[in-house]
Amino acid sequence: MAGGSDVPVYKKDIVHNLGYKPIVRAFVYIKAHSVNGLREVPINYYISKYVEDMGRIILDTRIYYEHIDNNTIRFYGQQNTTVQVTLYIEPREDAWYE
């Protein structure tokens, strides 16, 4: 039975100080309700938890990111989630080879 999305969201900043928004590729290995494998962020998925007097419930949650500014990227997700992040210096929007 699907429930609401009341999974607490935690955040973590990566301060790269590049002065522009780089390409981000981030992966997370998820073993959760009906999800097993390496997935690229952003990802929406379901987790299950046991609640006394209710039984097992299904909650939707997500891992995603946003560029706060040209120097910081903020990731959001569940607590203790390990996200492997790669920032690509090139290509960027003001690249010279156009």
Next chain:
Amino acid sequence: MLGMSKAIMKIAKLGEDIRYTTDKNLSFSSEIETPKIFMQTASGYDLTALGYIPSFMGFRQLSSTIITRTSSATYIASGFDSGDYTFSISSTAGDSPSWGGVTIAETLTGFELYVGGYSGYFFGHSWADTGGRAIVFFDSNSTETPTALSLENTPAILLASQGHSVSDHPLDLNIDSRFDTFKIYKTGTLELSLGAETVTTGNTSSSTAVYAHNLGYPPVYLPEAGVDWNIGNAYGVVANPFIVNDNLGDRAYMSYPSGHILDVWVDNTNLNMRVTRTEGEYTALTIRMYYTIFYNDISEEFNLLS
């Protein structure tokens, strides 16, 4: 006494003096890691022998059967064909998360690359798309120590990362000519300027911007925007201008998209960006995408480990 130094190779961009320029103006530096591609495949692959989880970039080959549902009973034809390719987006809001697209998962014996098949359902509206493609490169996505590779003896240019030797795993080499890498062909901007309009019930309004790369094959491109992207935040508000590159971290692909639906895909001739408006009232909106096209061919298959 002279201090220890290390060999560094740098190439400056056009018009820059390599002796004095900053890293920003380099077209290459051996101090900066570049991805080393060892495989491109349209099939699943047992990665157990690698001993760790590598990185990958997943694509899907589109087809004329793909449709976009705007409701349970209403759909719009996508207009794609088998010559069109886009990114394999591994999850969606509202769809079953087991529709993993191209992914790597742990098995009883190790790790396996899934491209199509049971764990290869793609987001979209065709069950079990079989047109998956994966580009796999050495960058690690796990903490395991890679297994030593047995590679064919071949002339090669190798440059080790600091603290490593050229006999180490390719993961620890900054340059390894035995493997492929991403080669930039062109960069540029695609922009759509949409006017204010009213789209009536049962109708849609589409606009497309195209860059003709004319490479004769579907090239790898960035940003990693797929098709059926329902742009806008949780309240349906779209930033103006909407910069595709800046919003990739929060992209949503809905079962029944409405409002602005963004499609980005590539074929043998063009890089395409299309926005479709479904029924509703719309104000003017600019959508901009800074693209990069690579020489790398999405449809190519090879395995440089064998």
